[in-house]
Each structure stands twice: as structure tokens, then as C-alpha cells.
Amino acid sequence: MSDPVSALGGASYDGFAAVRELGPWGMITLRAKPGTKGLDKAVKAAVGLSLPAARQMVWDGPASGGRGVGWMSPDEYLLILPYAQVATAMAALEAGLKGQHFLAADVSDARCVFHVAGAKADQVLRKLTPADLDALAPGELRRSRLAQAAAAFWAAEGGYTVVAFRSVAGYVMGLLSHSAQPGSELG
Template sequence: MSKAVSALEGVSHKGFAEVAEAGLRGMITVRGDLASGAMKKAVKAATGTALPAPRRIVIDGDKAAAWMSPDELLILVPYEAAQDTVAALEKALAGEHHLVADVSDARAVFTIKGARADQVLTKLCPVDMATLAEGEIRRTRAAQVAAAFWKSEAETFTLVSFRSVAGYVMGLLETAARAGGEIA
């Protein structure tokens, strides 16, 4: 069996903000009735968190549950735990109308860090960054590609895109973060 590698093998760039590909991350798309008791129990068992409110992500250590749409969640777990988590979710949701898919190898994860990290995303995403609260997730675009991001800490953002455009996204982030490109 081949060894799993991240899309860009941890490439990073330091400008007025530091941008980096964050490495492998277990990601599972779960679709179904988010109001059902079985869904709430399954998410709690998989992540240790409650079901997130709309446009929120709840994080418990290295696991998280993110609201993606009225019937969709993104479950984040360590990469090595993704397959076991899929199996556990399938078992917990048996009998419910649902879809569980391991999308870990189809996604790339990036971090944007620094006092002006929000400026990097301001340049790329049609989002009012001044109103984005910690723990709020936005499903949007970065330039011309689909992306989702959240403020993971006071000066840190996490961005997820499709793996197939990881090089493009890293190029966008690197260009937007170049020293001298700060927003006055």
C-alpha cells in the first residue's frame, strides 16, 4: 500500500502573514436530518461535540463538526481515524436516511496565521471579515474556487479546498500574503 501524502507536502510561505498547507486531515461529509436524535448521538460519539449551529464549527481537541448546509456536516478527525469514524457513523445512522463519505483524500487544508491573517482572506473571499467570529465557518470561494474557512484562533484561520486545486490555492494565499501587500 502506498503512503498517504498531503497535496503539497507541507509547503509554506511567510510574508506579512504565514500561509501553509496543513497536512493530512480526516474529513467526512455527513448528510441527513440534522435534527434527528440519531444524528446528534452519532456526531457526539464521533467528535465529542454537540451538533454545530448554522454557520458554526465546534472543536474538541483534534476533532470537530462543522455545519455546511441545512442537511450537511463536515466531520474532522485525525487522518488515521477517518475510516473507523466512517464505519462508526454508518452504524450509528443505520435505519436513518443519510450519506457518509470519506473525503479526506479529496481535500487540502491550509492555515493562515498572523496579526493580519484576515487581510489575506479579505483579498480572496467575498466575506465581511470584520464580522467573522471565532468558530464561525464560511462556505464560499477563494478567487475562482470553492473553499470553506473558519477562524480557528484569534490570529489563525483554517481553509479547506479541493485537493485538485491545492497548488492554485497555495499560490493565491502566497500572493495575497506577500510582504508589502498589507491593506492600509
Template sequence: MSDPVSALGGARIKGFAAVHEIGPIGMITLRAKGVKGLDKAVKAAVGTKLPTQRRIEIAGDSACGWMSPDEYLLVLPYAKVTSALAAIAKALKGEHHLAVDVSDARAVFRIEGPQAADVLRKLSPVDFARLEPAELRRSRAAQVACAFWQQDGGFTLVCFRSVAGYVMGLLTHSAMPGSEV
């Protein structure tokens, strides 16, 4: 088995906010609704409770984000994905669900600094003044589907790996003083 590689090799820039690609990061899409043991499966996989609508629960280097009424994004260290999938399968045995490793299909970025929200404000139709801590927002960065949340004084943004270069370009341009998007 080959070693995991992030989409852009840890690309980073510094403008009025710092932007860098992070990874590889483990991610599991979990689809289930109203199934017995769902909360226990999430707890076993990432150590968090099940989030409520448009929220993310974070526990150390792991998290569970609400993506839709029957979809959750589990974020965890890359090396723990296999054991997390096994824990989910055990907790939800006999229940209708789908748990898929999507780690290699995603790119993850951090936008940090006092003006981090300004970088995303140029790209996304979101009222950042009203975005609460622990709120997960599915939106767009320009024309690209993404999800992001505030964490540790900045934002974590997840998008499809296939558009990682484009998103890094958007974030780079947006983080430069005097830029307009």
C-alpha cells in the same frame, strides 16, 4: 495500503502572515437531516455536539462544521476516519444518511499571524470584521470554492485538492507585503 500524502507536501511561506498546507487530515462529509441519532453520531465520530447554522464545533484535533441544512463536515485525525465512519453507521443504522470519507479529495491550509485576516480579505467577499469565532464560512478564494474558520489565532481553509496549487499561489501572493489581487 500506501501512506497518505498531503496535496502539496506541507508547502509553506512567510509574508506578513504565515501560510502553510497542513495534512493529511481526515474529513468526512455527513449528509443527514432530521434523522434520529444525528447528534449522537457526530458525538461518537468527533466528540462534538452538532453545530448550528454557519458554525463549527471544535474539540481538540477534531471538529464538526455546518455546511448546509443537511450537510456537515467532520474533521479529525486521518487515522481515525475508518473508526469514525463505523461509529456513524452504528449510530444512524436504519436512518437515511450518507457518510463519505473525503480526506483525499481536500487540501487544508493554515493562515496565521496578526494579519491573517488580511490575506483572506484580499481573496474572499466576506466582512472579516464581523466574522465571529467558531463561525464557519463557505465562500470563495478568488474563483475557488472553499470553507474557512478562525481557530487558534489564525484561519483554517479547506478547498478541493485539485486546486491546491492554485490556492497556495493565491495565498502566497496575498500574504506578500504590497500585493494586490
């Protein structure tokens, strides 16, 4: 088995905000109705965190190994964990939800992750997304788009963490880098 690699090899750009590709990270899409017997316990066994409330991200961040659980829709969660621990987490979900109706899929190699950091990191996203960043509460996960690419993002570690499809990683890096160019700050 080959070693995992991030989509862009850790690409970065330093403008008025710093843009960094992170990864590879382990990611599991979990589909299950809220209230499914054993759901919270299975998620806790898989990633060590509880289920978030609607539109929230429970995030321990890279300092603790990069663990998180995000609410993606009424019956969908995104579990984030170290890449090497995905198989163990999948087994914990299977054991914890045995006999229940659910779907868990390893989407680690189908996603890319970026971090936009700095005092003006919000300006990078404001240029690209229709989402109202002023209404983005701490701990809130937002699914939207960056230009024409589907993305999810949340405030974290002095900026924003952005998750997108790996197939558009170069496009998203280009968008974020162009948006962070010095001299293009808003107002």
C-alpha cells in the same frame, strides 16, 4: 496501503502572514436532516463533538488531534478528525444512524487544508474572498470562494483555517502566498 500525503507536501510561505499547508486530515461529509434520530449521538461517537448550530464550527484544533464538526448547509456537516481514525468514525456513524436516511462519505483525499496565521492574517483572506470578515463571528464557518476556488474557512489558532478541494491545492496556495507578500498589506 501507502501512507497518506498532503496535497503539497506541507508547503509554506512566510510573508506578512504565514501560510502553511496542513494535513493530511481525515474528513467525512455527512448528509442528514437535522433532527434525524440518533444524529447528534452518532457524530459524538465518531468525532467526540456535538453538532454545531447553523454556520458554526465546533473545533478542538490541532493541539487535541484536529477534531471538528462544521455546519456546511441545512443538511450537511463536515467532520474533521485524524486521518487514521476515519474508518472507525465511519463505522460509528453507520452504527449510530442505522435505519435512518443519511449519507456519509470519506472525502479525506479530496480536500486540502491551509492555515493562515499572524496579526494580519485576515488581510490575506480579505483580498481573495467576497465574504465580510468583519461579520465573521468567533466559531463561525464561512463557505465562500478564494478568487475562483470554492473554500470554507473559520478563525482558529491565531489566524484562519481554510479547506478547499485538493484538485486546486496549488492554485489556492499560490493565491494565499501572493496575497501574503510583504508590502501588500491593506491600508
